[in-house]
Amino acid sequence: MRLIAALFAATALALLNLVNLAGAGYARFASQHLDRPDAAATLAATRIAAQWPPWSSAHVALHGWVLAENRQEGAALAAYLEALRLAPGDPLLWSEYGLALARLGQFGPALTLAVTQGQRLAPNSPAVQRAVADLGLGYWSRGTPEQRALWLEGMRRELDRNRAGFLGHVLTRGQGMTFCRDPALRLGEAPWCESIASALLGGCYVLTPAQPVPCAAP
Secondary structure, X not given: OXXXXXXXXXXXXXXXXXXXXXXXXXXXXXXXXXXXOOOHHHHHHHHHHHHXXXXXXHHHHHHHHHHHHOOOHHHHHHHHHHHHHHOOOOHHHHHHHHHHHHHOOOOXXXXXXXXXXXXXXXXXXXXXXXXXXXXXXXXXXXXXXXXXXXXXXXXXXXXXHHHHXXXXXXXXXXXXXXXXXXHHHHOOOHHHHHHHHHHHOOOOOOOOOOOOOOOOOO
């Protein structure tokens, strides 16, 4: 009996490993083709990955992201809720869920909860705070006052952590106008925005000082 039980356990473990490997393979294929989320093969791969194994929150969330990119709103949000059921303590998953909601135009309580949970679970995580800040940069005009306050907190923490890096990120994203129209005023970065305006007229701007100072045109 012990031998039979051992053989059964070994077989079950081998099958489990095969399922894990198959799911990882499909997820890897889908991740490599996220530039074409509307492709049938990409959607099919994430659907299979979400089922093999069914307890992988990352695979389920990947399926949700591709569904959201295909504007399948109900199915996408259901996938994210399932992923969060599997991993309720994952702050990056909450952040990704918030981004998916914003991309789908959902700026209600669910988005506020997603951002709040991400920040609560990992208040010192640069990845989470950058995700929160990016939400603000991308969707400032559409957020509620409560959401804007959360986004501002993410931006403030990014500025405190790496001011030059964050302001450079604002520029490379092409979000300087959004940032300078309102968030920068609330965050005390109006002088930096003025230095950008000067640069556009042939002057220069600086990223590193705590308080930007005038700099001579070349």
